[in-house]
Amino acid sequence: MMASFWQGVLLAVLVAAMPVTADMKLDCRPDYVTLVWGEGRNPVDPSLLRLGNCIPTSLSGWEAVFNVGFNDCNFRRLVSGDHLIYSNDLMYISSPDSHILPFTHPVVCSYERPQDWYPPIYEPVFNTYGEGEMVFHIGLMNDDFSGPAESTSFPLGSFIPIMASVELHSHQPLLLLLDECVAAATPELNPGSDLYPIITNKGCLVDSKTSRSKFEPRQRSSEIHLSLQAFRFAIGKEVYLHCQLVAWDPVGLDNTKKACNYIKNHGWELVDDPAYSNLCDCCDSTCKSRRMRSTASGKRGLVKKAVLGPFTITENP
Template sequence: MMALFWQGVLLAILVAAISVNADMTLDCRPDSVMLVWTESRTLVDPSLFRLSDCFPTSFSGRQVVFNVGFNDCSFRTLVTGNRLIYSNDLMYISSSDSHILPFTHPVVCSYERPKDWYPVIYDPVFGTYGQGALVFHIGLMNDDFSGPAESTSFPLGSLIPIMASVEQNSHQPLLLLVDECVAAATPELTPESDLYPIITNKGCLVDSKTSRSKFEPRQRSSEIHLSLQAFRFSIGKEVYLHCQLVAWDPVGLDNTKKACNYIRNHGWELLDDPAYSNLCDCCDSTCKSRRMRRTTSGKSGVEQKAVLGPFTVTENS
């Protein structure tokens, strides 16, 4: 496997002459990367460099070194076609009174994907679905949404972190929403399936009316984070979430494309702009549907069915 990985290195990106001020070199290895940043400006403090949330491995004079694994420092993983790409951001976090302004620079290692290689996060806790030029993902995450879940078992009443996302590639910016989402005991829905509704009525998180479930504040328009309170449905048995993901033009939310939380003693609130929470008023009645139009035809958006699971909800000990 290691030999395949070494042979599969398509690109060990060497970025030089970032500007007249610095050089960056990358040594992209099978499971890690060594980054060396050489700075020419005398006022730059090398201790203020970060690779996402990681501090430098070492620094001396005007040179900063990061020697880290791809499982560290919140590296992003993208599998697309026959490419496996790890990406991150090198940041300089100068103080407000510094003459050196803060800046970021992309860090990318790209490989040819071995035929027998599949990232752990996609099986079974993550699902990937293609729709034209877009790729949708949905998966179970750890508590702070920084990586995949370490377990697919959740105690009753605990919060289940779920993230859905859409890879936009060269597409115009898109806003990811979840139109509908129900829990079932089977990976396929049938007329006889017992269902537990979670999100209905074009983006209304109905489960938040009776639980601690909520959409979390957005980090990116192309992602949506859901903290779902573990419910008493098929307890101790496998559970699957059947969801309808929607990627829209981010301009012009309406009552058919939205994400709404129910706030106790307050009412429905729009995730992306609480000032327009009136778009959620229909959550207690019927939010009129509108025919979906596909991005591939140059119009408003695209939708994708997705299944997350299995996972289990267990009785508290």
């Protein structure tokens, strides 16, 4: 559970900015939030309140209660400096004949970043790079992954098609995986960089828990296709995707070498063989690493770091 890793609640902020006065309480817990809206001078219909895309968990008189996890209701996640921040919007959907105007209200929970987690310093390399008999590629693609993207601008909520691949030449067949990916507003990372986590925990597409992002069915073992739903992080600014690519022995998959989608109402699923989805069970805890073998001892794969970008995410018209 998240409580094992994102410990120490640092801040819970609920800023009032609406045309009504109400008694509001926000309680930020390690892996969920409780928001209570009470009666004010101009009481609203609590059934018309929404937290992200969630309706109230319970209603009583003029009171609405939301008791939801951060993986629900379209919560946004951001790593900034020493903080892990979850944000959302409390919205009131006013009826046309109501004297109370619709409003949107920010909801933010901030936690201390785990002491043992820091963004790695990635090499500022782009698109293509090699290692001996292997040449790696990563790039933005068109909608059906048949060619390069014609634009590097993507509206919020649309899909950003991304393909990573490895040319093996005379090397034995290997499976291409995306091990880790985070978005940042800079081509280089440092411990103070603002980050949007996308793939963590050795191949877990954590963004698929709160969006429609997904690894697509594999066409070739040497390629992996990612449909990434455009997110709110750094809207209108240049965005860079910092990833770690892994070319690995296809018969050597384990819980540290995998590609996992989160399927709503089902759970984590292994892209390459759903029958072995138990390899993804650690996605909600910790997928422990193993020390890689050296090239001299016949290692089973290769890990390479890359940066994709820049591209931009724009507000919907």
